[in-house]
Amino acid sequence: MAAAAASGAWLTRAATVLVLGFVVASAKAGDVDMVFLESAVSKEAVCLDGSPPVYHFSPGSGAGANNWLVHMEGGGWCSNAVECSVRKGNFRGSSKFMRPLSFSGILGGSQKYNPDFYNWNRVKIRYCDGSSFTGDVETVETSTNLHYRGARVWNAIIEDLLARGMSKAQNALLSGCSAGGLAAILHCDRFRDLLPATAKVKCFSDAGYFVDGKDITGNNFVRTFYKDVVNLHGSAKNLPASCTSKLSPDMCFFPQNVVPTLRTPLFILNAAYDAWQIKNVVAPSAADKKKTWAQCKLDIKSCSSSQLTTLQNFRTEFLAALPRPEQSPPSLSMFIDSCYAHCQSGSQDTWLAEDSPTVEKMQIGRAVGDWFHDREVSRRIDCPYPCNPTCKNRDDD
Template sequence: MLKAKCLDVCSINENKQVNITYLEIALSKGAVCLDGSPPAYHFDKGSDDGINNWIIYLEGGGWCENASECYKRVHMDIGSSFYMNKTTKFEGILSETEIANPDFFSWNRVFVRYCDGSSFSGDVEQVDPATNLHYRGRRVFKAVIDDLLHKGMMNATNAILAGSSAGGLATILNCDDFRAMVPNAKRVKCISDAGYFIHAKDSPGLKKREDRFAGVVSLHKLDKFLPKSCTSKRNPGLCLFPEYLVNNIQTPLFLLNSLFDSWQIQNSLDPCPGDEHGWENCTHHLNLCSSNQLENIKNFGVEFVKSLPQLDNASSRGLFINSCYRHGRNLVFTPRWNGVPTLANKTIAEAIGEWYFERSPFQVIDTIPDVPKNCPVCPQAPAMRLTALNV
């Protein structure tokens, strides 16, 4: 049955290309990309009974934790709208095809481009005089939402804020604010895909993980925007780790992640002392791992499960925690969205649809395998590039 379902999804010709919208009006608000160019998004208008329903999807793309890293981005689409593609393909949760996206295909669907390096969270008034860099991710988020409100979202009945990787973290950080921006909507919920970056205090590489987020918080001056429920107890640099945030989020939130998140293992987990040889090859090709290296990866999965929020049967929280060795694009790649993986005999699309419309709760953690699983998708699917900027 699962094979047939995947073949059906894989046979869909997802060729909807949606044009870019440059938000020139945001320039007057100082809501700009790192290089000062206007933010941008792609918008496909809803139809029929979806005309007053909205999905806002936040693109990912890592973070920059110092001026040098941010400056590299001004010649890329993750730092300047001048380099963004003029069109992008809409599929997965953004698909207009009912068989691929049965619950949301007729909704207004928006893909928000990422160009600030701070998970849509920074707001520094002063422009860096040496580099002309602007740290304004929070302003970008608010300017885009404000523009969409004027394009009809103020009449929203249902709304979803979603995102993947750095965009998934942005979804967590902005979830309650988004809910406040659409106060008349009856149902507002958030979906974070591969945005649950863990602290993993007992796993090697702790200083690397802490230093990365501490740098992002310091450069983009996030300490004044991060929840005081966290910063009053911890160093602000730790308050980008979702495990210290999600219990205080009031808006319903769905966490979609792998407990063997490949980006986190490749870029945030270090080899155990004395086991450095071949570690990079191991994390990119698991069949090359030694038993000790594989044990390190297994322990990361244990730490991931330990970091998840205590649900206490709260149906407002959804969990789809799989064991695939992958990172992101589960929401906007149809063969993953409504194909592989499945948990409790449900695809991601089915699980999120049932949770969102409150047909039934979904809180499933796949802890049966203690090693990462290879979760192939359609044979014709392109190989995914795994780099530090692909989060």
Template sequence: MNPAGFGAPFLAVLFLLAAALRSLPLAGARLQVAMTVVRNASSVGAFCLDGSLPAYHLDRGFGAGAGNWLLQFEGGGWCNDVESCLERAKTRRGSTQLMNKWEDFNGILSNNASLNPDFYNWNRVKLRYCDGASFGGDALFHNGTSPLYFKGQKIWESIILDLLPKGLGTANKALLSGCSAGGLATFLHCEDFTNYLPRDATVKCLSDAGFFLDLQDIGSTHTMRGFFKDLVALQGMNPNLNENCTAASSNLPDLCIFPQHALKYIATPFFILNSAYDVYQFHHGLVPPSADIHGRWKHCKMNPAACSKQQIQQLQGLRSSMLSALKLFYQYSSKGGMFINSCFAHCQSESQNTWFAKGSPTIDNKTIAGTVGDWYFNRRNIKEIDCAYPCDSTCHNLIP
């Protein structure tokens, strides 16, 4: 039959249906999103370590989520001395020119309702990480030939300014999130983020594996404190730390880079997603190489089941330190949410296996995605804390 016989109205409906079908994500389809370089970033002094321009990846929202925005800071460690920053500037961690120009969007960034039920149709943005200081520095180092740009704060500002006219400036709902060093960036920029958005917008923040602890290692040394102190000094981060925290900690203002010291000064609703046995903090904070020169923790680090009773006891101390640092937030934050599980993991929101999938980690039969969604949309007030290792049987997608 000739479709022209149905007339213009039918053809118009057919065209709209075809367009709608094209906009729907296919189940199991791999979503790759192209890089957008912030071309006018130089006007605000925003550069990656090597002087290249900052960038992000944006996948547009659709349907009921077209007016909502999710921004995800990319993670990837830090550089806290000139030598390591010079090396970093020659890699994808310090230059957008060396990055993949397409990024996979999984987990909280997925556009598939069956894989990301609460945020799949939002505008989802991944902010590329190229400054080495959790988007928090503002300094410049000249070594004679190749300068190092410590401009994370400016990178953050340039990306936001680029997104505002693209719809972020009129957002109805927004969630600022990040993983690892990006999770720390969420603590640093949560309050600032709200200032860019409409007053009637619902704005909240989520840190995944970003609750880095100010704790002593097994050698009774504050290894992480020393590392972050050098980071703050080198990259000029002090002015960009929470000003209320630094005012109250005038003797040691650089400690405000630690979320446990800054959290009480963040008024925006906040969700903390973290493993109580975060593998980065286990390997670099509790048992850094400098505290284990004989390698007694080698097998334990590879497999917790190989840990001795004494090592397990020290790992339980790591969990206790985290819960102690979160105690006031747990007790008194009516707008805050938590999911502190006992899997040996680091970053769980960007991986589909841990965010929302068959066999993903749960607490009280609740997935991470379900818990975050319930908190964001006020379906219930959630602060979930898992029992201590090795009681959780849902960690099979991770280290046993």
């Protein structure tokens, strides 16, 4: 019970119950139970600070009782010990700072606003490793006490979900936003292989299609950054072998090099003017020392004409990095809107609401539902900014 007591101390206003090696915590009405997977600690499947991994779980019901939606949280990456140490002090690197939360959007429980997934078993895997769940380094340096164990965290949580009933799934969708959206691509085929051969299994990436682009100085800032992430976390052995057999591991952190090799159906949701990529691929601080892009990065409406030209060029580059029809299976769907946004599936107002964003008169939630249930496979690519008045420009993660 010592572990339960410790976990309980991390959760103000929360009640905790220890059941078979994990702690379940819940708080106010509307919040979804947190599962502190204490049993994972013995497997060394832990957050950056060594604390146990966490997921939120809402059980399925009725016709959705044997269907599973597993959604991975986003939150960027850390590429060196200093960055990872900062994350140890918050929920990005430690479950000690995690709190209960409510579900919305693709995870929402309303039939009206999430008709295709509302009664499924819905899971949100919290992100506390900084490697899109790919890290696995055995050694823990005494000076930093950093645990690079993202892949072990993913494996431990998936094993726990299989034991909860996912091993008998009839339908399953692996999804994620941002770094979690990248993880949905990197773990897609592995997830498929862990589930029954008779199950319908697909993957959905929201704002996870990070491209290998140049910044405003002509350098490949994000390529160098990803290389550092892969090396630091020991990610190489956990990236899709279908890619690493042909390219260096750091290049297999880019979806454009992985998606054409996938065996499992995938849906790509992304803004063509992805807010995170504009801030960190196109105009990262290292390339914008005079901060001439500061206002533009905060609000696309504040961009100068020359900056807008750069953004339109990025859109062209982004679209060119998407898999062409002849490069991908016919089951690949896309929804690429012209919004300045990052992550659009986790909030009800962008997922499926009366005024949510549309492309070709289709809302995101309906497009994803139609694709999963084989009602329609589509590749919707929006016209250039500022053509779409339904956009909700935001930078959620």
